[in-house]
Each structure stands twice: as C-alpha cells, then as structure tokens.
Amino acid sequence: MSETATGSVFDVQTLRRDFPILGRELSGGRPLVYLDSAASAQKPRAVIEKEREVYENYYANAYRGVYDFGARIDEELEASRAKIQRFLGAAEPQEILFTAGTTMSINLVAGAWGRPFLKPGDELLLTEMEHHANLVPWQQIARETGATLRFIPLTTDGRLDLDRLDEVLTERTRLVAVTAMSNVLGTINPIDELARRAHERGALILVDAAQSVPHHPTNVAASAIDFLAFSGHKLFGPTGIGVLYGRRDLLEAMDPFLCGGHMIAEVFRDHSTWAELPAKFEAGTLPITQAIALGTAVDYVEQIGFDAIAAHERALTTAAHQRLAEIPGMQIHGPAIEQKGAIVSFSIEKVHPEDLAQLLDRKGVFVRHGHHCAMPLHEHLGVPATTRASFALYNTLSEIDMLVEGIHFARKKLRLTGPDPT
Ligand SMILES: Cc1ncc(COP(=O)(O)O)c(C=O)c1O
Numbered sequence: 549m550s551e552t553a554t555g556s557v558f559d560v561q562t563l564r565r566d567f568p569i570l571g572r573e574l575s576g577g578r579p580l581v582y583l584d585s586a587a588s589a590q591k592p593r594a595v596i597e598k599e600r601e602v603y604e605n606y607y608a609n610a611y612r613g614v615y616d617f618g619a620r621i622d623e624e625l626e627a628s629r630a631k632i633q634r635f636l637g638a639a640e641p642q643e644i645l646f647t648a649g650t651t652m653s654i655n656l657v658a659g660a661w662g663r664p665f666l667k668p669g670d671e672l673l674l675t676e677m678e679h680h681a682n683l684v685p686w687q688q689i690a691r692e693t694g695a696t697l698r699f700i701p702l703t704t705d706g707r708l709d710l711d712r713l714d715e716v717l718t719e720r721t722r723l724v725a726v727t728a729m730s731n732v733l734g735t736i737n738p739i740d741e742l743a744r745r746a747h748e749r750g751a752l753i754l755v756d757a758a759q760s761v762p763h764h765p766t767n768v769a770a771s772a773i774d775f776l777a778f779s780g781h782k783l784f785g786p787t788g789i790g791v792l793y794g795r796r797d798l799l800e801a802m803d804p805f806l807c808g809g810h811m812i813a814e815v816f817r818d819h820s821t822w823a824e825l826p827a828k829f830e831a832g833t834l835p836i837t838q839a840i841a842l843g844t845a846v847d848y849v850e851q852i853g854f855d856a857i858a859a860h861e862r863a864l865t866t867a868a869h870q871r872l873a874e875i876p877g878m879q880i881h882g883p884a885i886e887q888k889g890a891i892v893s894f895s896i897e898k899v900h901p902e903d904l905a906q907l908l909d910r911k912g913v914f915v916r917h918g919h920h921c922a923m924p925l926h927e928h929l930g931v932p933a934t935t936r937a938s939f940a941l942y943n944t945l946s947e948i949d950m951l952v953e954g955i956h957f958a959r960k961k962l963r964l965t966g967p968d969p970t
Contacts, residue, residue, distance in 0.1 A: 628842055869892065913947075913951050
C-alpha cells in the first residue's frame with residue numbers, strides 16, 4: 549500500500565488489477581472509463597472466483613441436504629451472513645435477511661410491517677430525494693391502509709431541511725423511511741440524528757443504504773436503526789442478492805412476506821406455523837451462490853478499509869467538481885463536497901443528458917442519464933433529467949480528465965461549431 553497523488557492510502561492502479569473488466573479495451577480502441585458505479589459496481593476477481601469456486605466444487609441447494617455439499621453450502625451461507633452482521637454492526641446474524649436487493653427489502657417491510665400495522669391517520673415520513681424503491685412501495689401501502697405520506701423538504705442545495713423537521717415529524721409518524729445517501733445528489737443524510745428524532749416521537753426508522761454501503765461504514769446498533777436495506781451489486785457483489793437488516797423484536801412481530809418452502813415450522817392442511825428467524829423471511833431457494841459471494845465482497849471492501857476508500861473518493865469528487873466547473877453552462881446539483889459522497893449529477897445548458905451520454909460513450913466514458921428513478925427529486929430540481937457520473941474505489945483522476953474532455957467534445961459536436969475534434 550502506498551500513498552498516491554490522490555492522497556489515498558492504496559495504489560489505485562494496483563487495485564484496478566483486481567477488477568478484470570477494467571482492463572478491457574472497447575471497440576475502436578476506446579479506453580473504458582466506467583463512471584456508473586452508483587447504478588451497479590464492477591466485480592473484483594475475488595467475488596467472481598468465489599462464485600466459480602461454489603459452482604465447481606460444492607454447489608447444492610441450501611438448508612436441505614445432510615450430505616457433504618449440502619452441509620458445506622449451509623456453512624458458507626451462514627459465514628456470509630455473519631460477515632454481513634459484523635459489517636452492519638447488527639447484534640445477531642438472525643437479524644440479517646437475504647433478499648433479492650434493496651427494492652425487495654423495502655417491499656418486505658412495506659408488506660409485512662406496513663400492511664398489518666398501519667391504519668388511517670398514521671403517517672409515513674419520507675424525503676423528497678428518495679429513489680422510487682423507497683417511495684412507490686409506501687405509496688401503495690398508504691393507499692391500502694389509509695396512512696398518509698409526508699416528506700421532509702429539501703434545502704435549495706439538496707440537503708434535508710432539518711429546521712422544518714418538526715413540521716412533518718409528528719406524534720402520528722409511525723416510520724421515517726430515508727436514504728442514507730442520495731443516488732442523484734450524493735447528499736449524505738444525518739441518519740443518527742433522524743433516528744434519534746424519529747424515536748423521540750415514537751416512530752421507527754428505515755434506512756435505504758443502497759448508495760452508502762460501498763462508501764461509508766454502517767452501524768445499525770450505534771445509529772439506532774430499526775430496518776436497513778442494501779443491494780449486493782452496488783457493493784461489488786453479485787446481482788440478485790441483497791440484505792434487509794431488521795431489529796429482532798420487529799421481525800418477530802411481523803408475519804412472513806413470501807410463503808412457501810423453508811419458511812415454515814409445520815404445515816397442516818389448513819394452516820402453517822412459521823420457522824425461526826431468519827428462515828421465516830427467506831421462502832424458497834435463496835440466490836445461494838450470490839449470497840455466499842456477497843460475503844467475499846464485504847471482505848474485499850473491509851480489507852481496503854473505509855478510511856482509504858473515503859480519502860480516495862473525496863479526491864475524485866473534489867477534482868470532478870473543480871474540473872466540471874470549467875465547462876460553460878455547467879450546473880452541478882446538490883450540496884458542497886463536505887456533505888456529499890462520490891456522485892456528481894449535473895446539467896449543461898442546451899445539452900440534453902441523453903445526447904451527452906451517447907457522445908461520451910463515443911469516447912468510452914460511461915455515465916448515466918435520465919431521472920435515475922427519482923422523479924420527485926427532479927421536479928424539485930426543475931429539470932426532467934440529469935447526467936450522473938458516479939465514482940468508486942477503482943476510479944482515477946485521469947478518468948475525471950477524460951470525462952471533462954468528453955464533455956468538451958460533446959459540446960462541440962452538438963453545437964456543430966469549430967472543427968470536428970475526432
Ligand atoms: C438509493 C437507492 N435505493 C434503492 C435502489 C434500488 O436498488 P435495487 O435496484 O438494487 O433494488 C437504488 C438503485 O439504484 C438506489 O440508488
């Protein structure tokens with residue numbers, strides 16, 4: 549490990565070799581500049597190899613076979629669950645439920661906690677920066693139960709306006725459902741304070757940690773979080789696997805969300821009884837290999853360490869802000885660098901985000917365009933779509949330069965002024 553120009557404590561070029569895809573050259577000799585890790589992160593060799601190891605050596609269904617492979621699979625799955633428990637600071641592994649991802653985790657809470665426990669007059673407190681995954685399930689449950697949705701307003705620079713929290717957090721609030729980090733603005737929300745204020749009012753807190761887990765340490769116990777959801781694929785792990793953390797007493801009080809095999813204690817012709825946690829919420833066959841490899845992804849991130857990741861990503865985000873500000877007509881959305889993570893969303897006067905994304909692709913620069921599953925936030929921003937560059941531990945300062953050069957190229961192309969820079 550060596551100090552680099554970015555001030556981080558790992559050598560990014562060495563680290564990039566852990567990610568086979570980053571060594572690829574695109575057609576036409578274009579380099580690959582992957583700036584879409586907020587949508588899904590690339591996978592280190594250790595994760596890819598772990599999946600291969602399982603399939604090639606001891607694959608079998610989980611929690612069913614007493615034979616050699618079955619026992620090994622169960623051991624590996626529980627080892628992964630225990631790693632995730634430690635990673636999240638949860639009290640016990642039974643509070644870690646494997647799900648299909650953040651969307652599924654939040655739907656589970658909406659369906660198994662919201663549907664039976666909410667009633668007319670109750671309020672759910674969300675924010676105007678939520679991803680649709682932490683908004684639409686609550687809209688549906690509110691419709692079904694007669695509960696009302698309320699929203700913590702945003703400041704003009706895209707932070708939660710906590711000065712106005714008491715207007716919306718009331719004695720009727722039953723749950724505060726909030727993202728730890730905005731997938732558009734990068735805003736890092738004050739989860740500890742929100743948890744404290746929610747609990748003072750007798751409400752629970754659900755944290756959508758989809759964007760925060762790859763960048764910052766999480767501790768559900770220290771932050772007094774009741775439910776927390778994240779997706780494996782944004783944490784350098786496989787797709788199809790995610791996690792719901794839930795406090796034991798809450799999970800115990802909830803009925804299952806999905807029903808079928810594995811989640812039962814006993815089944816009679818006319819009724820069934822439920823298995824203990826976590827099986828009660830893990831009906832059917834799990835994404836076994838993916839759940840095991842998610843543990844490997846956690847190991848990978850922990851071995852690098854969040855201090856080093858944060859230092860590296862701060863350097864990237866600072867450089868991106870500085871360099872993008874050079875571009876005429878540029879508007880960067882969201883708060884100052886101190887209050888945000890490694891996401892930069894922006895608008896450029898007279899440049900449509902989709903055109904920009906297509907032209908950047910011609911330079912091998914992959915960014916995301918659109919509403920990023922956050923339409924109410926874009927309404928707040930007053931634009932239908934933005935362009936988003938998001939960074940991870942494997943990005944480099946020269947990739948920021950390539951983003952900026954790509955934008956200059958796109959502006960020339962779109963305005964058809966000056967010589968063709970290709
Ligand atoms: C903040 C946030 N919440 C939830 C999700 C949904 O995650 P998934 O599609 O993995 O369920 C995303 C994905 O982009 C996200 O950024």
